[in-house]
Amino acid sequence: MRSHVPSRIAVVGTGYVGLGTAGLLAHLGYRVTGIDIDPDKIAQLQRGVVPIHEPGLDLLLASQEDRITWTTDYQAVAEADVIFICVGTPPGPDGTPDLRYVTGAARSIAAYLGDRPQVIVNKSTVPIGTGDFLQRLLEDHAPQFDETRHRVASNPEFLREGTALADSLYPDRIVLGGHPEAVEVLARLYGPLIEQSFTAPQGIGRPDSYSRPAVVRTTLQSAEMIKYAANAFLALKISFANEIAGLCERVGADIQEVTTGIGLDGRIGHRFLQAGLGWGGSCFGKDTQGLISAGREHAYPMPILQAAIDVNYRQRNVVVEKLLRHLKSLKGKRIAVLGMAFKPNTDDLRDAPAHDLIARLHQLGATVLAHDPVAMPRAEREWSHLTYTAAPDPATALRRADAAIIATEWEEYALLNWRDLVGTMRQPLVVDARNMLRETLPAQVEQIGRESVQVQKEAVLV
Template sequence: MKVCVIGTGYVGLVTGVCLAVTGHSVLCIDNNAAKVKLMQSGQSPIYEPGLDELMQSTMQAGQLSFSTDLAAGVDHSDIIFIAVGTPALPTGESDTRAVEAVARGIGTHLNGGYKVIVNKSTVPIGSGDWVKQLVLEGVAEQGQSITGFDVVSNPEFLREGSAIYDTLNPDRIVLGGNSETAIQQMQDLYLPIIQRQCAEDPALPPVPVVVTDLASAEMIKYAANSFLATKISFINEVANICDRVGADVTQVAKGIGLDSRIGPKFLQAGIGWGGSCFPKDVAALMHTAADYGYNAPLLKAAVTTNRNQRLLVVEKLQQVLKILKGKTIGLLGLTFKPNTDDLRDAPAIDIIAQLHRLGAKVKAYDPLLSSGAHPADLDHVELVAGPVSLAMGCDALVLVTDWQEFLSLDYGSLTEAMQTPIMIDGRNALEPKALVQAGFQYVGIGRPAPVPPKIDTVQTAVAV
């Protein structure tokens, strides 16, 4: 099928590339000429493992191309994805100006053939009918007669760092719409994925397809992310109680996660959630609830718990170091999760701001950020090139992002470079006994500190 994807941010680019992988002819449109030129050279403007390689192979096969020409994209396609950004405004609602501009633009270029217009952007509940009206306004602006099109909501559930896998091996595909023709066309588009033709395990059953009305599809996206965020906030609250009563939250999480009604995922206590999706989607759902006269107290509590959790490592640093003014703190990782260079709403940003306010010097090492451009959010941070450089002269280290690299470091070599070998494990990802054996004072989140190994002493008789 012929597909146009408008917007080549995280969702749009990954969607376009993966649809090209499944055999469709995909034209990705973006109004940023420099960005398009970069992609035309086979380079991705975002970091996602494996994305560059898939871009290049599908481009060479003639399945994927890039352009700034919206008219060409509309003319090219049977299915048009709107995948532009909808960042959060200070009020919590989504900024939908880009969606509005694109929807009207599509209308001005409709050529009379039937099109399915797909909302892939995360948009406020009720946006399906709004987008349809905007497309019709674009048609009217050109003095055209109404052409055939339908609007479908097809929310994304990608995880940064594993977005390609998630696209080709989804837990489900959600399609919201009122047109049987449009829904059938979308099912045909996704048939290779539904039948797991690109799956690592093709023996798995077909991917479930959930067909709903437009509003329910939009709500599914918000409800899914809000539930996961709330689940993380819940286990963090349990961890804080564990800290006070001497229980181990990792054992608690294992015990409750074996309950099939709960499940083990998103039960790793730590410094909380961040990134571009959870904060924005929870805020948008609370804003929608308020628009309709509902307070959403559970979601508000999840947000408050998460906000407080980010600064818990600073409190733990104060407990072991007392005064932080004049101390040097090293952060292992900065991004909000591993396998991404994304700093959007990362807990590290709040931790850095608080440490700086308290007079501490902050150093950091992140596998993707240390050697690149210095982001504005890190103005007060000394970025270094490796873990040993990070440990040099530090009074404590904090594991902020659980990169795989950090799980197998030679921590014994780090203690030798530090002023005081203290490790705050902000992700409960390290092995406490191994850290203690390496010479660290280990402090986790809701985990009792291991007892240092006893040192055998040999008594010798002294002759008088």
């Protein structure tokens, strides 16, 4: 394995992480095969259709010419020097991550491991110890398995949906865990990324302030823990801002000014300190639960993480309580929900706060009109159990509404002509659950952790 210079890559799982990884590695010059068990997804990719919404991804993939191929056939594993596992690890009923896709992928990989040096890299977020489990699983199922040739490594992914490509091309750090020889192969693979010697792809320029990523070489267990701990800490930061926001409302302080004030302390920082509707998506809820369940296995309670989760989901009720305070009852009321994706610039609806809002509003007797700039087709498929009317545009959602909730901070919602739009509502009441409105309006505007819309001061950092 020592002289192993990687050139052929297999990426197993072509979701948000797999597609970004495939695009990045092809851009760095490698030959990449993306493998998925979903034939529809692969058929779309083969036709040049990117099955998810991620800014810049379609252009990046389209510009790789013949460096990427898409298939449902695991045969490509036999030729690959490095095999990335990027399949989902959704939470099971008790919060423990469900490893069935990782196990399924590993078994399929095992059948095709060859008699050459190969590194099997786990990019999925997995419980600590999964790397060892994978190594044993390959040992048991790969006819050609040889410990000196086949190594399992961990290379957790830190991309954020919506900015996935910039996050992957210009990361803060690259974490490589496992046997030193496997880590060395990955360090070589990522050489152009570590040296930043590649040409920036069109539209995803290298930030002026960016130089190069730090590289953390560590064990399998520590790499797996770094990913969980990073997500848990970010989730915690958001919940902290939301907990302070609730008290701000009660004592007359303004959370925007408070988080600006504390974020200027270099030890704290501004990022992930925004009060609002709380986190959603496929990672924070799952990974905080995953850590708690790992603690439970070792009879080690993790009360800070549990509190972060409780505060996060309480925030979804806060919005409904604000509506009830103004409208008394929601029976027969028409409520516009702007934003369905869990955050802007993605169509990902997993654990989106808007889901719980729509469900609760309907339960309370309201008629819900919902809009999202990109996630509506997906919601039609994935949220068919919810009762709401899809509005073709924000103006239609707001017309004759008794209240509007801004649930996702899409830039286009900030750019709406709110002054005119609130005039079309039956009652001009806007619950801006993302604190994004910057102008005072002829309407009742509720925000999170502050009394009313403040005109943004130049000095205020967000």
